[in-house]
């Protein structure tokens with residue numbers, strides 16, 4: 772770690788300032804490079820990290836997630852067997868079942884959280900990061916970055932997975948339930964999306980946008 776990354780501020784600085792979460796010492800932030808991390812000059816607490824190749828890693832996770840999204844929609848999620856009859860359910864069938872029963876609000880929420888939002892998150896990530904990788908300016912980057920921030924809570928579909936597990940446990944009492952390939956793909960898709968968000972460094976994103984613009 773570089774010692775000169777942070778300069779102890781005497782409040783004469785107009786740079787962006789950051790207070791140490793452990794000891795409250797205020798630091799003025801100088802430019803730091805990818806792969807470096809900023810630590811408090813007094814107590815050594817981690818202030819922030821700049822990941823190496825943040826954008827490439829995030830793009831790789833988003834592309835992987837999109838592949839799993841396609842797989843999750845191609846195969847059955849759960850298969851029920853009762854009295855010799857078997858029924859397979861795809862990801863989209865949860866929403867369709869609610870709509871058919873007349874619970875259209877619930878149907879829409881399930882559709883948005885299980886299909887639409889995860890797909891949107893991955894599409895926005897790819898349409899933002901892929902052009903940058905190819906040295907092109909993405910379409911309306913400010914709007915896409917804002918969308919990513921708004922979609923962040925929807926990227927965490929753990930609740931949906933939890934719902935499937937609860938349904939699985941309850942149904943297995945009176946029907947033969949087997950887990951389809953789709954469920955594994957869905958879990959991996961959620962994991963890849965969370966990783967895409969975690970590795971995406973805002974700072975690196977903005978500086979890459981500036982680079983491509985000029």
Ligand SMILES: [Zn+2]
Pocket residue numbers: 791792793794795796811812813814815816
């Ligand atoms: Zn400190």
